[in-house]
Amino acid sequence: MITSIQLLLIICILAIGAYFYSKFNASRLAVVIGVLIITICGTLIFFPYTTTRLANLLGAGRGVDMLFYFSFLLLFFIVIKLFSKIRKQQEQITEIVRKESIKDVKNPKGPLNRME
Amino acid sequence: MSPYSTCVIVPTYNEATVIKETIMGLLNRNYIIIVVDDGSSDNTYEILYDLPIFYLSHLTNLGQGAAIKTGIEFGLNKGYEYFVTFDGDGQHNPEDIKHMLNHMIVNKYDIIFGSRFLTNSSKSVPKLRKMLLMCARYFNFAITQILLSDAHNGLRTFTKETAKLLRFRENKMAHATEILFDVKHNQLKYTEFPMQVLYTAYSINKGQTEFDGFKVLQDILLNKIFR
Numbered sequence: 001m002i003t004s005i006q007l008l009l010i011i012c013i014l015a016i017g018a019y020f021y022s023k024f025n026a027s028r029l030a031v032v033i034g035v036l037i038i039t040i041c042g043t044l045i046f047f048p049y050t051t052t053r054l055a056n057l058l059g060a061g062r063g064v065d066m067l068f069y070f071s072f073l074l075l076f077f078i079v080i081k082l083f084s085k086i087r088k089q090q091e092q093i094t095e096i097v098r099k100e101s102i103k104d105v106k107n108p109k110g111p112l113n114r115m116e
Numbered sequence: 117m118s119p120y121s122t123c124v125i126v127p128t129y130n131e132a133t134v135i136k137e138t139i140m141g142l143l144n145r146n147y148i149i150i151v152v153d154d155g156s157s158d159n160t161y162e163i164l165y166d167l168p169i170f171y172l173s174h175l176t177n178l179g180q181g182a183a184i185k186t187g188i189e190f191g192l193n194k195g196y197e198y199f200v201t202f203d204g205d206g207q208h209n210p211e212d213i214k215h216m217l218n219h220m221i222v223n224k225y226d227i228i229f230g231s232r233f234l235t236n237s238s239k240s241v242p243k244l245r246k247m248l249l250m251c252a253r254y255f256n257f258a259i260t261q262i263l264l265s266d267a268h269n270g271l272r273t274f275t276k277e278t279a280k281l282l283r284f285r286e287n288k289m290a291h292a293t294e295i296l297f298d299v300k301h302n303q304l305k306y307t308e309f310p311m312q313v314l315y316t317a318y319s320i321n322k323g324q325t326e327f328d329g330f331k332v333l334q335d336i337l338l339n340k341i342f343r
Contacts, residue, residue: 083338083342084342087338087342090287091285093176093178094178094182094287097174097175097176097178097182098174098182098185098186098189100175101152101172101173101174101175101186102172102186102189102190102193104172104173105170105171105172105190106161106165106170106171106172106173107165107167107168107169107170107171
């Protein structure tokens, strides 16, 4: 018996999979990784108790709780990584814009003319 | 000290209506002027193109900190002895520069910060702005151990040696706090100097909003987190 949350989750996972498939270059490796991820997600969605044994080993109670903790950590890490990447890129853009503006100084003799 | 050894860096962003007046005030005092147009979309260049100034323009809007740093780099390349940062919105009085520079040279300071709170002109500072600056002041003190009476003032003078040491990276307004990190890190000799800030309807409208204070805070925190 499929519950509505399972149905909803599997639709979301398939939709995300389809989105990535349309965005990324459909190489064999990408397809393999995508199918693998969907299979893992599907297993976790339809057999949630498979994770509970591992969770019990770690002392996390339910498998869903353990997944929640780990996905939170993973997302947090990704956000920090992105922030740091954006800042680095911003610094590079600044450097390029600065170099360009110094190279292209308008009126480069202006103040010198006045001194002569 | 010859005024020709001093470059005044004027960062500007869409200030076409007041920029000419600001620049003329400086030209009348014979300073070398480096205008850094931070990606203005108005006709700033058309207004300034025939004036005897250096005109640098950013391809895109990066922020006041980035514009000032571009000006500093350019000024260092040109070999000027003294550096001044001066807002383009007509808030500052060009007459203050001379006094600040004299004070810096005579007393061998590395950097001098303008302060609107050391003069009577502080009475004209809007109330909310005053409160915000007060918070910024103690925030700056908490993280840099430098307590200035005016936390975010665009008028500063510094020497060539100091200019080489300023390594601030923040493109937006947080550079004002970052400069204090540089001062502390390099143990620079600094002081504050009374200056006038003219609050016109234009500058209040154009300047930082009270809400921007939170953005500055966020930038500084990110700056501290990501080295």
